[in-house]
Amino acid sequence: xxSTCRNCYGQGYIVTTPCRNCRGxxxxxxxxxxxxxxxxxxxxxxxxxVIVDGTEVMATLNVExxxxxxxxxxxxxxxVAIGIxxxxxxxxxxxxxxxGPIDLKIxxxxxxxxxxxxxxxxxxxxxxxxxxxxxxxxxxATPKKLTPKQRDLMIQFAETEQHxxxxxxxxxxxxxxxxxxxxxxxxxSGE
Numbered sequence: 001x002x003s004t005c006r007n008c009y010g011q012g013y014i015v016t017t018p019c020r021n022c023r024g025x026x027x028x029x030x031x032x033x034x035x036x037x038x039x040x041x042x043x044x045x046x047x048x049x050v051i052v053d054g055t056e057v058m059a060t061l062n063v064e065x066x067x068x069x070x071x072x073x074x075x076x077x078x079x080v081a082i083g084i085x086x087x088x089x090x091x092x093x094x095x096x097x098x099x100g101p102i103d104l105k106i107x108x109x110x111x112x113x114x115x116x117x118x119x120x121x122x123x124x125x126x127x128x129x130x131x132x133x134x135x136x137x138x139x140x141a142t143p144k145k146l147t148p149k150q151r152d153l154m155i156q157f158a159e160t161e162q163h164x165x166x167x168x169x170x171x172x173x174x175x176x177x178x179x180x181x182x183x184x185x186x187x188x189s190g191e
Contacts, residue, residue, distance in 0.1 A: 041074065041126035068096060074132025076122045081141040082106060097121055097134060104136060112140040 004010045021028045036050045036059060044063040049056060070077040080095055090108035094101050102118065115135050122132025146154065155171045163169065 039126060040124040069098070071123065074123045074125050075135060076132065077135045077137060079137045079139055080104070081139045082110075083141055084143070087112075087138075087140045095136065098123070102134070106138070110138055110140075112138060114138045 008014050015026075032052070034052060036052060038061065039048065042048060042061055042063065045060065047058050047060045050059050051057070068078060076098060078095070080093070082093070086093070086106055087110050088108070090106050090110070093104050093106060095104050096102070097118075098121065102121065104116065104118075115137055118134040118136065120131050121134035124131045143150070151171070158169050158171070
């Protein structure tokens with residue numbers, strides 16, 4: 001039966017007087033500051049092999065979290081706040097991407113928490129071809145204060161919108177407005 005030598009552990013030699021630093025292993029753990037080239041797509045806690053001053057070094061990486069992006073594997077997620085008019089009418093806007101600005105098309109009638117996928121705009125796949133995706137999460141920002149003109153326009157819009165009969169919208173308290181809402185609801189339901 002064959003087994004590895006218990007004294008040298010297969011090294012072929014025995015260190016009779018080991019030093020205090022490496023205890024006979026021949027390798028020491030050291031901290032050193034310097035700049036190294038990090039490949040795109042590495043994850044937090046991943047160890048990469050790099051050459052520093054002609055010596056091969058294993059470096060464990062700590063990737064700092066972004067305030068703007070969230071990472072899930074090779075995919076990137078970000079939130080974008082848009083106004084009511086852009087959500088209803090649709091349009092284009094410029095957002096931040098990993099490699100630079102991106103022109104984003106907002107579809108007409110987009111809802112809050114809608115997710116738009118930008119294929120291939122995520123993190124490059126380490127040792128593979130291609131990149132992950134960038135997912136943009138739409139958040140509709142409702143204005144907290146309206147000008148008198150904006151308020152009048154919202155009331156006019158609310159008058160044309162169908163509402164459940166038990167709905168009471170601030171600004172639509174007069175009887176004529178309620179009658180118009182009831183008539184539009186009846187016309188819509190076909191009764």
